[in-house]
Amino acid sequence: MQETFDMIKKFLEDNKLRLAEGTLKNYGYTLNSFFVYMQKDYKTIRTKDVREWIAKLMNDGLKAISIEYKLACLKSFYSYLLDEELISKNPVAKLALPRKGNALPYYLEEEQLQKLRELVKDDPLERAIVETMYVTGVRASELIEIKLSDINWETRKIDINGKGEKERTVLFTNECELRIKKYLNNRCDNSPYLFLGKKGKPMDRFLLNYYYKKFSKKLGFKVTPNTMRHTFAAHLAIKGMPLQYIQTLLGHDNPETTRIYAKLFAHVRKKIYDRYI
Incomplete structure (x- = not known):
């Protein structure tokens, strides 16, 4: 897991000139929260893991626009890893949130x-x-x-x-x-x-x-x-x-x-x- 957290720091450092300070903080929080929840290394994350995380956010009552932001953050991170040739496949590349009309009813775990x-x-x-x-x-x-x-x-x-x-x-x-x-x-x-x-x-x-x-x-x-x-x-x-x-x-x-x-x-x-x- 330490390698993953170190990679998050490197990602944020390399994007200092491209992203605003507030955005960098939000990205850091989102990425760290995601991997703490998954308890997996960035190399072993699969698409179904991300779907599980999205479902958890929905069940927590998070608004669709907030989940979209978090998913965009994760996509940016994995695009970076792909560009750096640290992974061979992006597990979030084709993931999209369900449209509002197709949203599932929210229920408690x-x-x-x-x-x-x-x-x-x-x-x-x-x-x-x-x-x-x-x-x-x-x-x-x-x-x-x-x-x-x-x-x-x-x-x-x-x-x-x-x-x-x-x-x-x-x-x-x-x-x-x-x-x-x-x-x-x-x-x-x-x-x-x-x-x-x-x-x-x-x-x-x-x-x-x-x-x-x-x-x-x-x-x-x-x-x-x-x-x-x-x-x-x-x-x-x-x-x-x-x-x-x-x-x-x-x-x-x-x-x-x-x-x-x-x-x-x-x-x-x-x-x-x-x-x-």
Whole structure:
């Protein structure tokens, strides 16, 4: 690895006259971060390694324009190595970011999900919200409309009145049941709604979004109500659930939405494949 870091210094030194001081600092930070993350020498980096790094940046919530900048930095470095005849093949030469219209839904990796759970473990309301959104895949608008009467505790199912007044049933786990009941045991009210906000009123979108902004700030990575829905779908795909079943649980029938989630499904299955190659 030391040879790689020395080569980064040489690259920056040789480009002092071509690049502004601020650009040089940003290039140095990006290159060092990339190789620290990969834990590989510059000579052994493959195209699939760079794709993995890009996916990580996307999952961290980094904006496309920032990722494009980092990729440009990496391309510049490897073009330099090729010109210096230090490598025979440029692993990033043909790499490009997906266009905005083809971007995959952003979801949490398992490690990020566990960090989120750990963050909210001591707050019964927040812990119940996180677990319910993760294991059911409900939309924010659907979550705040859930009533206690919609829940079948015996079968662990919740009746959801979704988009366009379309009804569906979602499932929840034993762990989710425990988290919800712990939250309910702390309540002293007669409200028919599952989740309440301030002064015993039903939870609203503003308060729900406030919680997730707070989570994001403390965790250092982006997480929103919609992130939980995407994470639900991605993790089921990783575990092998067929796409049509995931779509049913999500309440999807829009062809465009179906196309996006089909791409997500293909993406996460490809990640599993890459682990064994």
